[in-house]
Amino acid sequence: MNFVACVKRVPDTASKIRVGPDGRTMDPAGVTYVVNPYDEFAVEECLRLKEKVGGTVTVLTVGPADSSKELRHCLAMGADRAVLVKDDQLQRDPLSTAMALAEALKQIPHDVVFFGKQAVDHDNAQVGLLVATLLDLPAVAEVVKVELGSGTATVQREAEGKIEVFELPVPCVLTAQKGLNEPRYASLKGIMAAKSKKLDELAVAPGEVRIEVLKMEPPSARPEGKIVGEGAAAVPALVKLLREDAKVL
Amino acid sequence: MSSEYRGVDFYAIDDLLTEEQRLVRDTVRDFVSEQVCPIIAEHARAGTFPHDLTPKMGEINVFGANLPEEYGCAGLDNISYGLIMQELERGDSGVRSFASVQGALVMYPIFKFGTEAQKRKWLPQLAKGSAIGCFGLTEPDHGSDPAGMTTRATRKGAGWVVHGNKMWITNGTLADVAVVWAQTEDGIQGFLLEKGMKGFSAPEMKGKLSLRASVTSELVMDHVEVPEENRLPNVKGLKGPLSCLTQARYGIAWGAVGAAQGVFDEAVNYAKSRIQFGKPIASFQLNQRKFADMVTEITKAQLVVWRLGKLKDDGKMTPQQVSLAKRNNVKIALDAARTCREILGANGILDEYTAMRHAANLESVHTYEGTYEIHTLVLGAAVTGIDAYR
Numbered sequence: 022m023n024f025v026a027c028v029k030r031v032p033d034t035a036s037k038i039r040v041g042p043d044g045r046t047m048d049p050a051g052v053t054y055v056v057n058p059y060d061e062f063a064v065e066e067c068l069r070l071k072e073k074v075g076g077t078v079t080v081l082t083v084g085p086a087d088s089s090k091e092l093r094h095c096l097a098m099g100a101d102r103a104v105l106v107k108d109d110q111l112q113r114d115p116l117s118t119a120m121a122l123a124e125a126l127k128q129i130p131h132d133v134v135f136f137g138k139q140a141v142d143h144d145n146a147q148v149g150l151l152v153a154t155l156l157d158l159p160a161v162a163e164v165v166k167v168e169l170g171s172g173t174a175t176v177q178r179e180a181e182g183k184i185e186v187f188e189l190p191v192p193c194v195l196t197a198q199k200g201l202n203e204p205r206y207a208s209l210k211g212i213m214a215a216k217s218k219k220l221d222e223l224a225v226a227p228g229e230v231r232i233e234v235l236k237m238e239p240p241s242a243r244p245e246g247k248i249v250g251e252g253a254a255a256v257p258a259l260v261k262l263l264r265e266d267a268k269v270l
Numbered sequence: 271m272s273s274e275y276r277g278v279d280f281y282a283i284d285d286l287l288t289e290e291q292r293l294v295r296d297t298v299r300d301f302v303s304e305q306v307c308p309i310i311a312e313h314a315r316a317g318t319f320p321h322d323l324t325p326k327m328g329e330i331n332v333f334g335a336n337l338p339e340e341y342g343c344a345g346l347d348n349i350s351y352g353l354i355m356q357e358l359e360r361g362d363s364g365v366r367s368f369a370s371v372q373g374a375l376v377m378y379p380i381f382k383f384g385t386e387a388q389k390r391k392w393l394p395q396l397a398k399g400s401a402i403g404c405f406g407l408t409e410p411d412h413g414s415d416p417a418g419m420t421t422r423a424t425r426k427g428a429g430w431v432v433h434g435n436k437m438w439i440t441n442g443t444l445a446d447v448a449v450v451w452a453q454t455e456d457g458i459q460g461f462l463l464e465k466g467m468k469g470f471s472a473p474e475m476k477g478k479l480s481l482r483a484s485v486t487s488e489l490v491m492d493h494v495e496v497p498e499e500n501r502l503p504n505v506k507g508l509k510g511p512l513s514c515l516t517q518a519r520y521g522i523a524w525g526a527v528g529a530a531q532g533v534f535d536e537a538v539n540y541a542k543s544r545i546q547f548g549k550p551i552a553s554f555q556l557n558q559r560k561f562a563d564m565v566t567e568i569t570k571a572q573l574v575v576w577r578l579g580k581l582k583d584d585g586k587m588t589p590q591q592v593s594l595a596k597r598n599n600v601k602i603a604l605d606a607a608r609t610c611r612e613i614l615g616a617n618g619i620l621d622e623y624t625a626m627r628h629a630a631n632l633e634s635v636h637t638y639e640g641t642y643e644i645h646t647l648v649l650g651a652a653v654t655g656i657d658a659y660r
């Protein structure tokens with residue numbers, strides 16, 4: 022089976038995000054990048070499925086040339102091949118990204134296309150499902166368990182107070198939720214092996230960007246908290262404030 | 271995965287690293303953040319080695335990572351290897367010590383001086399961490415002066431009898447195989463003693479106030495019969511053990527940089543959030559002076575080991591150059607740990623923070639693998655041509 026994990030590089034969570042001089046994009050100075058954590062679940066799941074049923078795992082990204090580091094990380098985890106669709110555009114909307122990925126996927130054999138449920142930079146949570154729509158493939162978002170049958174995938178997703186179980190035909194699109202698996206570390210041997218694996222560049226016409234970011238600004242500083250006192254003696258005052266000021270009780 | 275910890279890189283030294291070296295560093299960094307940092311203080315407190323880490327470290331191939339793939343190792347370059355040591359020691363010097371002993375003091379001599387059969391038998395297991403090794407050179411009465419060792423190996427029939435005592439042996443009690451150096455009629459030679467050999471025991475030493483998350487042992491060898499096939503045939507004389515120490519010291523020089531970066535990172539974060547006199551303590555000039563000094567020393571130490579790694583990869587590294595790096599980097603790390611402890615005030619003495627544990631650990635690192643003084647004398651001899659310690 023052909024597994025494709027679509028991954029995105031995102032600023033790591035320790036990076037301090039600053040707005041760039043244009044007031045519309047992030048200042049890249051001092052930012053380090055990692056594979057989007059939800060996408061790492063997707064890569065891990067593809068690797069596990071491949072280990073069970075055989076096949077190949079391809080990782081695919083749309084991003085700047087520097088994304089090769091994140092692709093190498095996925096190759097070091099065990100993916101067989103990486104494909105980079107080079108894109109230096111600073112602003113991109115989910116649909117234009119999805120169009121580029123869909124075009125690329127037309128040239129990459131795929132039975133299961135896995136995404137993270139969202140990228141932790143912009144948190145749009147759209148791209149996986151948009152790609153499914155563009156390719157006219159069935160999709161389930163936020164899966165926490167996957168089993169492959171003959172020509173089908175049975176998947177679970179957690180919904181409010183229940184677990185939903187779906188069966189869908191392959192090829193299909195899935196997006197990964199936390200809890201799906203525990204991603205492996207890239208082993209050091211894997212890093213060495215990744216050097217000789219193929220990292221191909223694919224040129225596809227990117228989709229048109231139709232959503233424009235007009236302004237980016239840091240969140241306003243939070244108002245200072247209030248300390249009403251210490252220990253049990255402070256409880257009545259706290260209850261009063263919660264009732265009368267915050268009106269949450 | 272990504273960790274909050276970012277290390278120190280004031281001089282864009284990252285730009286000197288290849289993409290692969292950065293991946294190696296980041297992989298081990300994440301491993302340490304997730305697997306070592308959360309559990310290490312408890313082990314240090316209890317005086318136990320975190321055994322769960324051994325197979326996990328084997329799985330990501332940290333042991334003997336610069337040895338070839340045909341023996342189950344990762345076959346990495348020496349800068350990658352150094353970066354592994356750097357990140358492990360950011361977690362704890364005891365964890366790095368475990369890996370140094372396994373890789374540089376046990377796997378390396380078997381690889382370099384052993385028979386093909388010894389390599390096939392031991393290296394893959396040691397790489398996986400399914401076997402543990404130790405290195406026995408130091409004796410109760412011979413530390414800085416190992417040439418005077420009294421452990422002897424004498425021929426008996428086709429094999430050997432090894433008799434004597436070793437002390438301060440990291441991993442001794444845990445080890446499945448001990449590389450033991452002994453006097454023979456042909457000079458000092460290395461032998462592979464295996465757990466369970468008659469007359470061989472390795473009681474753990476207790477009461478350490480440093481490297482508490484590492485096992486240190488005596489090796490007691492009471493007329494242990496060792497077959498000829500367990501002798502390392504390809505080296506004789508003190509250069510055998512000394513060449514292993516050069517490998518291990520190379521890793522220590524990198525490791526110390528990791529410890530220094532770890533305590534520095536902790537102290538900077540602490541100082542920015544700790545308020546006294548209505549301001550963060552980071553705003554006081556006395557503390558800023560400390561940070562300025564530390565970031566300078568860490569940067570210098572990083573450049574020293576990076577260059578040393580290049581020399582090693584080019585086959586040009588000398589033991590004297592390793593002495594410079596080990597001596598300097600451990601010293602600046604020890605000083606940084608003490609300074610960071612100071613910046614943390616009373617909190618600095620708690621094991622909730624890392625500074626005091628690192629400071630205590632680095633006391634051992636300062637002393638083992640050639641004390642600070644011995645490396646001073648090595649450098650003195652290198653400069654003047656006059657040996658001051660022999």
Ligand SMILES: Cc1cc2nc3c(=O)[nH]c(=O)nc-3n(C[C@H](O)[C@H](O)[C@H](O)COP(=O)(O)OP(=O)(O)OC[C@H]3O[C@@H](n4cnc5c(N)ncnc54)[C@H](O)[C@@H]3O)c2cc1C
Pocket residue numbers: 371405406407408412413414415437438439440441481486634637638639640641642643644647658659
């Ligand atoms: C935690 C720990 C783990 C260790 N693990 C191992 C291991 O796995 N395998 C192993 O073989 N050994 C190991 N060692 C031993 C270590 O290498 C020795 O402790 C070290 O070589 C110093 O020897 P010593 O302690 O006998 O000190 P000594 O040699 O007695 O030195 C005492 C002091 O005198 C100074 N001194 C000695 N000679 C001179 C001189 N000529 N000129 C000036 N100053 C001098 C020293 O610098 C030191 O300050 C370990 C030690 C520790 C603490």
